[in-house]
Amino acid sequence: MPATLLEADAVLGPEAELDLAAAAAPEPLVDDTPPRPYTVFHEHVALDIDLREKVIKGNVDIFISTQGAVSEIYLDARQCEIDVDHITVSYCPAKAVYDDPSIKADTPEGYQWSAGQWSIRKQRMRPLMHHHRKDEASAEEHEQKMNCHPVDESLCVTIPPIKDIQASLAKHKELRSYIREQDALDQWIDQWDKAIEENATALFKINVPFVLKNIRDGLHFVGVDETDTRYPHMYTRHSSEPGAACSIFPCIDDPACRSSWRVSLTFPQTLGDAFRRRPSAQLPTVNGTGAGSKKRKHGDDDALSPYLALTEEDKMLELTAICSGKLEDEVIDKHDETKKTMTFTCSNKAARHIGFALGPFEHVDLWSEFRTEEDDEKLASNATKVHGYCLPGRADEVRNSCAALVTAMDHFALNYGRYPFDNYKMCFVDDMVVDTVPLCGFSLCSNRILFPRDIIDTEIEVTRTLVHALASQWFGITIIPNKKSDIWLVMGIAWFMTDLFMKSLAGNNWYRYQMKDQADRLVEIDMKRPSLESLGEHLHLGGFEVDFMNLKANLVLFILDRRLSKSSGSAGIARIIARMVLKANSASEAADEILTSENFRKACEKHGQTKLESFWAQWVKGSGCPRFDVHQKFNKKRLHVEMNVRQTQDIAQNKTRQLDKDDFWREVVEENQEHQVWAADMHHCFTGPMTIRIHEADGTPYEHIVEIRDENAKTVKFDIPYNTKYKRLKRNRRQRERQIAGTANKPNEENADETLIYCLGDVLQTEEDIERWDLTDWDPDMEAKMDQESYEWIRMDADFEWICTMRTNMPAYMYVSQLQQDKDVVAQQDSMLYLGREASSRPHPLMSTIITRTLVDARYFHGVRTMSAGTLPKLSLDILNQVGLRHLMMTFKELFYLGDEDRPRPNDFSDKRQYIVQCAIPGAVAQARNKDGHCPKEARDFILKQLRDNNNEENNYSDSLYICRLIDALATCLIPDQKRVKKQAMSFAFGDEDEEDAAVDPEPQAFKEAALEEIDRYRRMDEYSPSFQNCFTVATLEALGRLMKAEVIPLNPLVFTQYLQDMTVDVVRIKAFEMLVELKFMAKPVFLKFFLSVISTDRSPFIRNRLFKIFCRGLASIAFGEHEQEEKAAPAPSEGDLIVEQESGIIEAKQKLKARRENLTAALAALKEVTKNDLTLQEVVWKALDSPVLSVPERRNILELCAILFEEDDQFLVKFNYPKVWTCARGPKERGRCKMNFKRHFRTKSRKTYATPIVSRPEPPKRTITLNLNRAPSFKATTPVAVKPPSGVFQPPPKPTPPKPTISAKVLKEAVVAASAPRPAEPPAPPKEVRRDSISVQTPRPSIEVSAPAHSERKALPGSSTKPQSTSKAALPKPQIQKVQAPKIAPPKAAAPKVVPKSPIPPKPSGESRSNSLAPQPPKTLKRPSAEPAEGPRPTKIVKLNTKGIPASAFQKRTKVVRLRFKQWDRLSIRKQPSATPEAGSIRATPKGSQSQAPKERSNSIVVGSSIPSQASKPQSLHRSSAPSGSAPSPSLPSKKKSTSPPSLPDMGKSASGSILVKHDRKPLPGGAERKSLPGGAERKSLPSGGERKTLPSGERKVHSSGERTSLPSSGGRTSLPSASPHSTPSHPASHSSSSTGAPLKTKFKIKVKPKPD
DSSP states (O other): OOOBOOOOOOOOOHHHHHHHHHHHSOOOOEEOOOOBSEEEEEEEEEEEEETTTTEEEEEEEEEEEESSOOSEEEEBOOSEEEOGGGOEETTEEOOEEEOOGGGGGSOOTTEEOOGGGHHHHHHHTGGGSOOEETTOOOHHHHHHHTOBOOSSOOEEEEOOOHHHHHHHHHHHHHHHTTOOOOOHHHHHHHHHHHHHHHTTTTEEEEEEEEEEOSOOSSEEEESOSTTOOSOOEEEEOOOSSTTSGGGTSOBOOOTTOOEEEEEEEEEESBHHHHTBOOOGGGSOEETTEEGGGOOOOTTOOOOBOTTOOOOHHHHTOBOEEEESSEEEEEEEOSSOTTEEEEEEEEEEEOGGGOOEEEESOEEEEHHHHHOOHHHHHHHGGGOOEEEEEEOTTOHHHHHHHTTTHHHHHHHHHHHTOOOSSSEEEEEEESSOSSSEEEETTEEEEEGGGOOOTTOOTTHHHHHHHHHHHHHTTTBTTTBEESSGGGHHHHHHHHHHHHHHHHHHHHOHHHHHHHHHHHHHHHHHHOSSOOOHHHHGGGGGGOHHHHHHHHHHHHHHHHHHHHHHHHHHOSOTHHHHHHHHHHHHHTOSSGGGGEEOHHHHHHHHHHHHTSOOHHHHHHHTSSBOOOEEEEEEEEETTTTEEEEEEEEOHHHHHHSOOOOOGGGHHHHHHHHOGGGOOOOOOBOSSOOEEEEEEEEETTSOEEEEEEEEOOSSOSEEEEEEEOOSOTTOOOOOHHHHHHHHHHTTTOTTSTTHHHHHHTOSSOOSOSHHHHHHHTOOOOOHHHHHHHHTOSEEEEEESTTOOOOOEEEEOOOHHHHHHHHHHOOOHHHHHHHHHHHHHHHHHSOOHHHHHHHHHHHHOTTSOHHHHHHHHHHGGGGOOGGGTTHHHHHHHHHHHHHHBOTTSSSBOOOOOSSHHHHHHHHHHHHHHTTOOOTTSSOOHHHHHHHHHHHHSOOOTTOSSOOHHHHHHHHHHHHHHHSOOHHHHHHHHOOOOOSSOOOOOOOOOSHHHHHHHHHHHHHHHHHHHHHHSOOGGGHHHHHHHHHHHHHHHTTSSOOOTHHHHTTOSTTSOHHHHHHHHHHHHHTTGGGSHHHHHHHHHHHHHOSOHHHHHHHHHHHHHHHHHHHTTTTSOOOOOOOOOOTTOOOOOOOHHHHHHHHHHHHHHHOHHHHHHHHHHHHTTOHHHHHHHHHHTTOSSOOHHHHHHHHHHHHHHSOOOOOOEEOOOOOEEEEEEEEEEETTEEEEEEEEEEOOSOSSOOOOOOOOOOOOOOOOOOOBTTSOOSSOTTSOOOOOOOSSOOBOSOOOOOOOOOOOHHHHHHHHHHHTSOOOOOOOOOOOOBOOOEEEEOOSSOOEEEEOOTTBOOOOOTTOOOOOOOOOOOOOSSOBOOOOOGGGOBOOOOOOOOOOOOOOOOOOOTTOOOOOOSSOOOOOOOOOOOSSOOSSOOOOEEOOOOOTTOOGGGGGSOOOOEEEEOOOGGGOOOOOOOOSSOOTTOOOOOOTTOTTSOOOOOOSOOOBOOOOOSOOSSOOOOSOOOOOTTSOOOOOOOOOOOOSSOOOGGGOSSOTTOOOOEEOOOOOOGGGOOOOOOGGGOOOOOOOTTOOOOOOOTTSOOBOTTSOBOOOOGGGTOOOOOOOOTTOOOOOGGGOOOOSSSOOOOOBOOBOOOOOOO
16 A cells, blocks of 8 residues: 655744634635626516415516626526426527525435534535625626626526527517417517517526425415414515525525516415315325325315315405515416416516515505595605505504504605605514515515504504614615615614604604613623624624614714714705605616715715714724713813813723623624624724813803814813803802792793793602602702802713713712703703612612602603602612602602592503503512512502502503503512522521521511412413403513512422413413523423424424524523522531631632623533533434424524534434345246246345545645754754654755765665764753654554654754744544655744753663564664764664554554654664764765765754554664674674665665664565665655566666665765764764855655555
């Protein structure tokens, strides 16, 4: 068998090591396919939909326009059964190849793999994964160059010759001429056919017939299965990444490839027609038998499907289709009167924007119900019809939910421009994952967002969601982004338009409050996240990326609008949006409908007359938000307010944050380097204008605009002038308030304007109210301090131009003044946030007074009042006499009780602002806790009373959601504060005290029973009188789950498992699973198996999506350590003795637990450690991947889970069926007939012998030992050194290849004589740093790698870099040998070698036998050739490779690396330093043609490349003569005939110019043949048994009959060198250098060991 090639590694520096680390990471999926030189300008899709069988038969006509000559057209298609034999190009049959990529998601037959092979399955699914474009082509380039970029290119159609196409067109035209009656479709076909005939060389019509079965992506059917009792309907599913549209019909699924469309949908007219049983002749066969052959009882009819029960009324429901575009035609099918065809058309849209829905939908005419005649006249041609479609029985909910849509349509048309389509349609369907999906003139909406007239809680949120779907018709459908980096702009403008309309609908306070709330949320989550510009590439990863883009893009455009409005004094970016819409509506070119971020920035700069480069760099291309720390001080001398503004966002970013279970999956996905999600650079200093408003002492606000310009200065100082005279006479603040309060009822007085300044929070001011409410006022000292202030308060960023957090050093009374006197709801919100922080850190009764007055005052915005209610529980402390709780309860009684009666008045939700406050107060009361950590008795009784005495008889609105909040509050008050309870539990008894337990209060237990009974009452009520979306059951399940988790009630999983059935309402079923996961039931194998089976097999994609998120939360709980048992309590003290135990293990465990909650890497490692032996989890997760209902994104998510849960295994079994063999035997004749017997067998043995194929893998970095014979040693001969090989081959600059040197027999003889001479003792060399060395010998099956100790190091060659080396120890799949030529060897980049001194090793006696260990024996050193006489004997170096225990059969199998420790480096003696002149016993080799050149310094490396011989029981000696008499004993050498020829090359450890001789033990080749060096460094090959090598040409060495080799003539270039006296003195290490001016030469060779043939 040929030997293996062992190459040395390249020397790597630190930069290369980083590159290797990056290369080891998963490579991202990159698609570098260039754009195709053609595009689609029209597509006709004809679909025949079978609801009963969930099968779609279709036919598509794709009109392709090419640029130049194109031989093949590539299209996208997934999960389609395409009849490639019937594909035509312009009516001409064409060759086509279809490779369905969706089959890559299935498990091939015979694969025996498991969860450990997740990487193999992921590799198999690569065609279905999202691919990053290497050079993304913009939409403008697609329009200009007329090209496209298919996503899969799974269907390849070959263009026939032009003459064949023209002949086919002529034949088809002739056939069409016989058709007299033509409908609209026929006329349309003739029109396009005429265009094809005129441009036959550049315009092609590709017809593709296809069938869709076993649909997993792109379409969803509802109510078709036997157990699904909902109305049957179906609709298309869409995704942010390409691949969904081509799963419905063949197309070019490129978002930038837009064309005109014609969609024809054929379907049954009624539900009865759709599910009518077909005749038995048309039924599909099963195993050759018709499915309708089942026997029936007498009297049974065969009218409908046996698995779908429909009432007579349901059978008459008419089916209708809602599709993108305009309805052009609706006709009855010519061939089947039970079917009809509806045709829709639209222009210049991508395939991803084409969708449809089919079902028994009811039509709701919204535009006629909600638009008056005056509005029609005002809008004129801009008046657009709005249609709603829903399932039967939900028309009223559609009217109520979509009441604002017509107003929004008119608002957008008047303020931005005409609606781009003829009408707008909304279709509400079941099981949608997201709430809305905007398509071309059409939006798919979820039934979950519909609400009846008596529900007012979800009104604002649902309206905002539906209005955004409408706004997306302008930006997102009509106007598209140019690149993925521009997606943020299109999405942001749609949300910006939505919120501006909601501002006109809900008010300015709602608008600013929402913006402030979203800005605070963005500041918290925008940490180490991608920028808006780069986020468009990662939207396919999950909804979390889309949500983040929606949030940040809207806020960035909001602050941009604020800055432009302030600088230009115009309408801001609303005017720019209107111009873009006008340009798109009147577009003459498709490029006018493409939006780029750069063009938008230029338009904003032109409109606002300001530069926005820094704004774009900070908010669009960067990440993070500024955090300001402001310190202000009034300078009395200069009458200035000195302000220092410092930005601290870098401190917040570097601060360790707790991981969140809701963000765990996002962190995992973004951490995967395969997705290439990188955090953008955060600016340490944000720049821009800021408005500072100072309310001076006289109450007058003065605005000052400052500019933060320096991007490098984190702290900026401003001096703001003070306008009011400082020494003016001040009135007492309290007197001023009383004066204004006394004249507030006189609006015509002169102080009417001043009254408005103090209009908020001035309730409960009378002495009676103060006494009854136990209110606290400012003390005189504080009032005096307030009167001495030069300004009332300072408002930073008064115009809301920043997304930031602002912390100032203003005292609390200034924030109170801002809360009560500033009319801006954002200022009030800032004040409440400050008071909430102060209430947690420094509670005071005065805070409760101020917050209570804010809560009671109905003039405040309801959001500020709910914040007040949430702050008061922080002041419900025993040290404050529970003042916060008392104020909450008194406020509720003041607002919602009947006078002095102790019962609430009947509900009246007509005032929605009061209703929101009424819902917030009970939840705040439930959060109050006493010093024991329990909710006070009065608070518990208060909440239970509200639930029992609730009266909704006279209310026009439903109280379902209000009761749900009361149930949640009741559960909250039963759960104690664990921190305070633990503190109370730590009590110790000292002395002789009475140990009798005090009487247990039975009240908490009685209250708990009463509360549980009330909760269960509402749960039972929901069974016979369902609430809105079964919210009662959802609230009670959550309450019981929280109580069980807090161990307030016993754990009872049966409460939740009864709701896990398939027929349960979706939201109830999801909540039951969520509670079981929160109760740690994921650790139960039975539940885990069932849970994952539901995730993978449930028919609803909405349920699968929600359950997957719950499963990720459960994994996060395990990763964070929440499932681990708590520490055992310390042993209780006995008999008054106090025992305190401290264990370091507890502290270490707490540190590890803390790391798991703060570091994702530690959390994932802990999660993998917990689940690595969970075979049940591996089984169910892997089984879930084979589910027939999972879509591609869902399978990708499960594979991501496998990557974090299980260790990777790159091998698995494949099972094949044996070949079938039939035998035939002739039987006896019967009645003149011959009978033949056929029998089937299985062939289990191969009929032929085949060579075992060797699987070639990517070769990892190789590691070898190099023997460089031309390098002078830097150590003495008496100091054995452990040598470490470099990680690569030393490669000096390229030089001409020198001839191979030779070694004469005379020199070899003298070397052996010198080896037996005694060596003089020399002092050890100074200690130097050495590097590690190893010897790697590899065979086909086992290989040996022997490494030296790690304390050695090698010195670098002159001129080489001193960077550290990196070494790879990966095994090679196939052993080989390669010669390394000196001129092609680069210098190493290694540190200078250092020598570790060791004691000299005495020579071994000649009769001593060697070890049979597998590790090679340490060789002895040889001297360097020198002109001076040597002082000692010449040692020898022997490398022994013992492979006795390796069978020869192992060489034919797979390569495997076996590493053994090389422990005998003390015997690897290195020669002494050579001297300037040759010495006795030394060897010098002169290459061919370069006899006068001096040898180059050698490299201290060894290259060993060979296959391990199968047998090496005894070492074989070199052909040497005995040492002269009087010399030291040498190793035993068998007596053999002396030869004057040099030893064969494999027996040498150095080249002729080197000084180290390596002796290798090897048996001679069979037949007496020995190895020879081939010319030119050719590779050696093994000979068969008994074979001989061919003789070399003249001038090379020849093989004698005895098998020995002779030296070549001197004309061949190999000459023996003269020898010096055997007693020459070794030279000093510093004296060794080149002695001639010729080019230095290195000569290396490798030792190859050939195994003995079998």
